[in-house]
Amino acid sequence: MQTLFSRDSLVFQCSALLVLIVVVIIVTQYPTYQKDRELRQVATNRNLALMQLMAESYVEQLTRDADVIAASPVLHMHMSDLSPEGLIALQQAFLNLADLRAGYDQLRYIDRFGVEQIRVNNRNGEPQLVTEGLQVKTHRDYVKAGLAGDAGSVFVSRFDLNIENGRIEVPFVPMVRVVASVYVDGEQSGLVVLNAKANELLQHLRAALPGDTDLVVLDDAGGWIAGGGDADWAFTDNSSSLFSVRYPALWKQVRSTQQGQFELEDECYNYRWHGYSGPRVESPELLLAQRSRGEPCSVLQMDSVEKAGIRLASGLFVTYPLLSLWRRANTRKRQMQRELAENYRQLKVVTQMSGHGLLMVDQQCRVQWINPEGERLLGWTEAELIGRDLHKTCHVTPDGHSLHDGPCPTLHTLVTGESSRADKERMVDKGGRILHMSLSVRAFGDPENRGAILAVADISSHIETERNLTQLASTDALTGVLNRGAWLSVITGWLEEGSATPYVIMLDIDHFKKVNDTYGHNAGDAVLKAFAQTISHLLRKDDVFGRLGGEEFALAVRHLNSEQVLALAERVRVAVGKLLCTLDDGQQISITTSCGVAQYNRGESLKQWLEKADKALYLAKHAGRNQVQYYGPATGEGSE
Numbered sequence: 001m002q003t004l005f006s007r008d009s010l011v012f013q014c015s016a017l018l019v020l021i022v023v024v025i026i027v028t029q030y031p032t033y034q035k036d037r038e039l040r041q042v043a044t045n046r047n048l049a050l051m052q053l054m055a056e057s058y059v060e061q062l063t064r065d066a067d068v069i070a071a072s073p074v075l076h077m078h079m080s081d082l083s084p085e086g087l088i089a090l091q092q093a094f095l096n097l098a099d100l101r102a103g104y105d106q107l108r109y110i111d112r113f114g115v116e117q118i119r120v121n122n123r124n125g126e127p128q129l130v131t132e133g134l135q136v137k138t139h140r141d142y143v144k145a146g147l148a149g150d151a152g153s154v155f156v157s158r159f160d161l162n163i164e165n166g167r168i169e170v171p172f173v174p175m176v177r178v179v180a181s182v183y184v185d186g187e188q189s190g191l192v193v194l195n196a197k198a199n200e201l202l203q204h205l206r207a208a209l210p211g212d213t214d215l216v217v218l219d220d221a222g223g224w225i226a227g228g229g230d231a232d233w234a235f236t237d238n239s240s241s242l243f244s245v246r247y248p249a250l251w252k253q254v255r256s257t258q259q260g261q262f263e264l265e266d267e268c269y270n271y272r273w274h275g276y277s278g279p280r281v282e283s284p285e286l287l288l289a290q291r292s293r294g295e296p297c298s299v300l301q302m303d304s305v306e307k308a309g310i311r312l313a314s315g316l317f318v319t320y321p322l323l324s325l326w327r328r329a330n331t332r333k334r335q336m337q338r339e340l341a342e343n344y345r346q347l348k349v350v351t352q353m354s355g356h357g358l359l360m361v362d363q364q365c366r367v368q369w370i371n372p373e374g375e376r377l378l379g380w381t382e383a384e385l386i387g388r389d390l391h392k393t394c395h396v397t398p399d400g401h402s403l404h405d406g407p408c409p410t411l412h413t414l415v416t417g418e419s420s421r422a423d424k425e426r427m428v429d430k431g432g433r434i435l436h437m438s439l440s441v442r443a444f445g446d447p448e449n450r451g452a453i454l455a456v457a458d459i460s461s462h463i464e465t466e467r468n469l470t471q472l473a474s475t476d477a478l479t480g481v482l483n484r485g486a487w488l489s490v491i492t493g494w495l496e497e498g499s500a501t502p503y504v505i506m507l508d509i510d511h512f513k514k515v516n517d518t519y520g521h522n523a524g525d526a527v528l529k530a531f532a533q534t535i536s537h538l539l540r541k542d543d544v545f546g547r548l549g550g551e552e553f554a555l556a557v558r559h560l561n562s563e564q565v566l567a568l569a570e571r572v573r574v575a576v577g578k579l580l581c582t583l584d585d586g587q588q589i590s591i592t593t594s595c596g597v598a599q600y601n602r603g604e605s606l607k608q609w610l611e612k613a614d615k616a617l618y619l620a621k622h623a624g625r626n627q628v629q630y631y632g633p634a635t636g637e638g639s640e
Helices: 010-070 073-081 084-100 141-147 199-207 248-255 297-316 322-353 372-378 390-394 409-416 460-474 484-497 512-519 521-536 562-577 606-622
Strands: 104-111 116-123 126-130 154-156 174-184 187-197 213-219 224-226 259-264 267-274 286-292 357-361 367-370 420-428 434-444 451-458 503-509 544-549 552-557 580-582 588-590 593-599 628-631
Touching: 010 084, 010 154, 010 174, 010 187, 010 199, 010 267, 010 286, 010 434, 010 451, 010 460, 073 084, 073 174, 073 187, 073 460, 073 484, 084 104, 084 116, 084 126, 084 460, 141 154, 141 174, 141 187, 174 199, 187 199, 199 213, 199 224, 248 259, 259 297, 357 372, 367 372, 372 434, 372 451, 390 409, 409 420, 409 434, 409 451, 434 460, 460 484, 484 544, 484 552, 484 606, 503 512, 503 521, 503 562, 503 606, 512 521, 521 544, 521 552, 521 562, 521 580, 552 562, 562 593, 562 628, 593 606, 606 628
Parallel strands: 593 628
Antiparallel strands: 104 116, 104 187, 116 126, 154 174, 174 187, 213 224, 213 286, 259 267, 267 286, 357 367, 357 451, 420 434, 434 451, 503 552, 503 593, 544 552, 580 588
């Protein structure tokens, strides 16, 4: 007799088939469920990592610019002698940098008493030098922090709103200030302050997020910078708006973990704390978060489970053959592969928008991918570079010389897993050209399969700016010849070498005050420039000509005897006497010059040598001007 649950009964056979279907569905759909969760988490982590990279690159650019100005020779030269010419050169250097960096609202030099000495406003892309209304900033926190900093230190302020004359500027101008301490001869001399427009960073961060999410940024005290609606920037005058005040328990949880997830007002936040990790840089932390618009965390967490549950429940009532189930699972697999490819495409789009060249290398330093900016900087296409050893390709010249002063940062990161940074790195491009780059390297993966992401940026403009600043520091702004400090530096080097007996010719324009009084200071400037150009055309490559101040110039020569030096001085005197300087209104001015010549004797100081030349020049002036006098080494008197 056949029972209800006998092996041949319909109930048993249907139950067995149902169990088999359930098992097959679970086995085939469980990997899909896991992939759903993995895809969502990978996309979220990618977005947070990209935001962190953008924030780090942004602050790195600011600190590098502040360092360049704080260490510039033209700033240190001005602090050493405080001359009007040095101030003009320093103001021009600030204007040049403001023209290169449209993202700066202000560039300032503040002295050690907290008073603005130089200020350049950069409104609507037009740098403007401010000479009136310079302010005392001793009450501002960023000034106090900068004045307390050691030599070479950089302070990055909290994000806040720009304040003009004690009032918050309206409409709001989000700002972050970078302060570099300036030390001269071991003493605190002042601060370089860059006011950067924070909206530029916030726009880049928003671009890294998908359309169904919002950007959230909080400072380390809980102040809303972005994503708080009416609470954004309210913390500047209302501490009750702070996240940490409104949600103290939740804030304590968020501050205790570097990365995580929380729910607020039925919306899910995925966050990561970011703090710039550069050497000698003090920087506050920022909370960077992606908020899922209108979706609690429970909905997002249950989404993959619900999808799997729906597929399982549907399978229980499906009578299709097992082959149909396999085909559907296979179709879903292909769809997921397309989704993964789309995620990769989105990641590639974001990397293409990055202002840095990005490369990924494997454990053997072989290139895995490179974004378009990296292709542009290095000259190779992605197809040409993939699989090649990056170190041997870009860090070693064709003749086999390494471009590193020390260990390769990329190889160091691959071996140790530690992040590396090089502010002044050199790389060789496809054409063999040496490029100046900044380099940041971060490791990923476990030690057995460790790879690295490299971010490179062209710093050629910084190198060029440093060269320009050095040129400004050594050149007289009006005449283009060496200034007093640079001329004295070269001559001091001559005396230290002691290889040849040098001579100095002191030159002074006769009756120069009369030119200024009669024709005006513009005419006087034109005479000084023409005088310097005329003499420069008579000199050899090794001769050193400079303006010591006013109408006084000095010419140092070596590898000549006294007769040759006196002949040179006479040629200069005659050439100046023939000079006709034409003014803007057509008038012509003729001038003459008096010259005092002195030979350097071993054992003399630089001061004693120049005093001899000054005495000879004095004799030339009082003997009727427009003549050459030689300081006789035996008599101590001048002679023609």
